[in-house]
Amino acid sequence: MPDPLYRMARAEALRIVHLDSFIAVFHRDSGLTHLLAAPAPEIMATLGEAGLSRAALAARLAAEFELADLDDAALAERLDELVACGLVAAA
Amino acid sequence: MRHVFSVRIGPVGFRVGSAWRAPIAQLETLYADYPKPDVPDFSVRLFPARPWRRVIRPSVTIGGDFMLPDAAPLPLEQGLLAAEMGMNLQMALGQRRYLLLHASVVERDGRALLMTGVSGAGKSTLAALLAARGWRLMGDEFALLDPATGLVHAFPRLVSLKNAAIEVVTRALPEARFGPLLAGTPKGDVRHLVPDAAAVAAMDVPVPPALLLFPGYGFAAEERAVPPSEVFVRLTQASTNFVALGERGFDALARLVKTVPARAIDYPDTDSAVAQVEKLWAAL
Amino acid sequence: MSEKGEHEGNRGPATTRRRALMLGATGAVAVVSIRPALAQTAASVAHCEIPVPDPGRAGSYIAADGSLVPPGTAGAFPPVGKPLKGEDVKVALSGGQLPGTTADQSRAYTNYIRRLQSGTSGFTCFASLQMPRG
Numbered sequence: 001m002p003d004p005l006y007r008m009a010r011a012e013a014l015r016i017v018h019l020d021s022f023i024a025v026f027h028r029d030s031g032l033t034h035l036l037a038a039p040a041p042e043i044m045a046t047l048g049e050a051g052l053s054r055a056a057l058a059a060r061l062a063a064e065f066e067l068a069d070l071d072d073a074a075l076a077e078r079l080d081e082l083v084a085c086g087l088v089a090a091a
Numbered sequence: 092m093r094h095v096f097s098v099r100i101g102p103v104g105f106r107v108g109s110a111w112r113a114p115i116a117q118l119e120t121l122y123a124d125y126p127k128p129d130v131p132d133f134s135v136r137l138f139p140a141r142p143w144r145r146v147i148r149p150s151v152t153i154g155g156d157f158m159l160p161d162a163a164p165l166p167l168e169q170g171l172l173a174a175e176m177g178m179n180l181q182m183a184l185g186q187r188r189y190l191l192l193h194a195s196v197v198e199r200d201g202r203a204l205l206m207t208g209v210s211g212a213g214k215s216t217l218a219a220l221l222a223a224r225g226w227r228l229m230g231d232e233f234a235l236l237d238p239a240t241g242l243v244h245a246f247p248r249l250v251s252l253k254n255a256a257i258e259v260v261t262r263a264l265p266e267a268r269f270g271p272l273l274a275g276t277p278k279g280d281v282r283h284l285v286p287d288a289a290a291v292a293a294m295d296v297p298v299p300p301a302l303l304l305f306p307g308y309g310f311a312a313e314e315r316a317v318p319p320s321e322v323f324v325r326l327t328q329a330s331t332n333f334v335a336l337g338e339r340g341f342d343a344l345a346r347l348v349k350t351v352p353a354r355a356i357d358y359p360d361t362d363s364a365v366a367q368v369e370k371l372w373a374a375l
Numbered sequence: 376m377s378e379k380g381e382h383e384g385n386r387g388p389a390t391t392r393r394r395a396l397m398l399g400a401t402g403a404v405a406v407v408s409i410r411p412a413l414a415q416t417a418a419s420v421a422h423c424e425i426p427v428p429d430p431g432r433a434g435s436y437i438a439a440d441g442s443l444v445p446p447g448t449a450g451a452f453p454p455v456g457k458p459l460k461g462e463d464v465k466v467a468l469s470g471g472q473l474p475g476t477t478a479d480q481s482r483a484y485t486n487y488i489r490r491l492q493s494g495t496s497g498f499t500c501f502a503s504l505q506m507p508r509g
Contacts, residue, residue, distance in 0.1 A: 017349070019318075019323060019349065020319050024323060024341070026337075028338065031337050032334075033327070034408045036406055036407075042396055065395065066393045067396055067397075068395065069398050070398065074398040074400060082406060310432075310434075313433035315456045318455050320488060321455070324407065324492065334409065355432055356433060
């Protein structure tokens with residue numbers, strides 16, 4: 001689909017625990033547990049529940065972080081990973 | 092089922108029904124000092140797959156409340172092993188009250204040491220050897236973690252020793268009671284160690300976990316701290332009911348990995364392992 | 376999108392230095408999902424694997440793809456939780472391979488974490504539970 005909007009799973013459905021360089025996330029809607037390493041948590045937090053296109057997400061990340069490698073293909077992969085595990089929805 | 096045996100081990104009650112007397116007689120002897128359950132939580136059935144299998148080359152198929160398909164039966168001489176495996180199976184597939192970790196557990200000074208890892212890592216052997224040195228044996232197969240309290244509950248079944256470990260442990264514990272030597276099982280030679288009176292007497296006393304070890308047998312002595320994320324993933328691999336417990340299981344495991352230090356220890360022989368364990372415990 | 380007056384290395388009172396973030400190369404992973412325990416199918420039971428003994432884990436290094444390699448292997452990282460010994464640094468430097476950047480190390484580590492899941496899941500080996508046929 002052309003330029004989908006990505007949004008984070010609803011906040012009430014997430015139980016988050018910080019473990020060293022990973023965060024552990026229990027997703028109540030699926031009953032599944034995921035461990036996230038950078039940049040996944042940052043991407044989720046930036047997307048929020050409102051939803052952003054990939055381009056808008058890239059811009060926000062670049063503004064908020066010192067991005068050494070703004071590679072569109074890499075960002076697409078990171079988003080695909082999050083969509084595949086159910087923590088981000090694409091619409 | 093003609094022959095029946097019931098036993099309570101820690102917080103779990105089992106009822107074992109068998110088409111043959113022999114395994115029941117062995118269970119009665121070895122678990123003689125254990126209490127009986129009020130109401131069993133799980134049933135195990137030892138039965139012949141076909142009626143004639145009860146008498147012709149008798150072979151024991153393991154059944155119960157929970158069964159695994161495609162499980163090969165065991166010869167009747169290994170009926171005791173079948174009963175023990177049946178109890179493991181009920182716990183692995185049916186336990187929902189406690190988070191299960193595939194680990195041995197020993198206690199000292201009111202705190203628990205958990206040792207986890209793949210088959211052959213030495214969990215049962217090390218637990219037996221530490222018991223010989225005054226630690227309380229809480230279990231060699233499953234650690235039961237209560238999600239509500241974070242405490243570890245004892246589940247002291249017969250300790251299953253395999254192959255070379257049999258001699259090591261029979262030498263270290265000359266006063267202990269052992270089951271029969273079961274030769275030529277699919278896992279090699281197996282012999283069961285009966286937990287001592289102290290272990291059985293204290294089996295209803297849960298304690299907080301204080302140290303988690305990942306032992307690795309057959310390597311030069313080496314040690315490293317294991318960070319929480321790695322402990323978390325390794326323990327999900329060592330738990331049969333983590334996913335089934337949902338958020339309770341997640342919270343219980345997260346709390347454990349954040350509060351209990353973890354170390355991987357490689358050891359060339361059991362003396363070295365025991366020394367490493369005692370040293371790490373003293374340094375807590 | 377930097378504001379006027381924001382220079383590298385300078386921290387004016389109204390600006391904060393942004394935290395570094397790497398998106399990672401394509402092919403890297405940032406999410407490890409816990410697979411459910413004991414998939415109760417005949418197929419998974421039949422594929423029970425007893426792990427091939429790997430190099431002593433505690434001392435091993437972690438290669439970029441997350442596999443364990445002997446300590447001091449060029450391009451590999453010491454396991455997290457094990458401080459780099461003096462000799463390790465010397466070996467790494469003399470091999471012409473400098474210790475990795477934080478991002479590379481973290482990518483290797485994530486791969487390592489993911490690999491911990493390969494093989495049987497849920498129970499460290501089905502052989503502990505029952506005897507598969509054939």
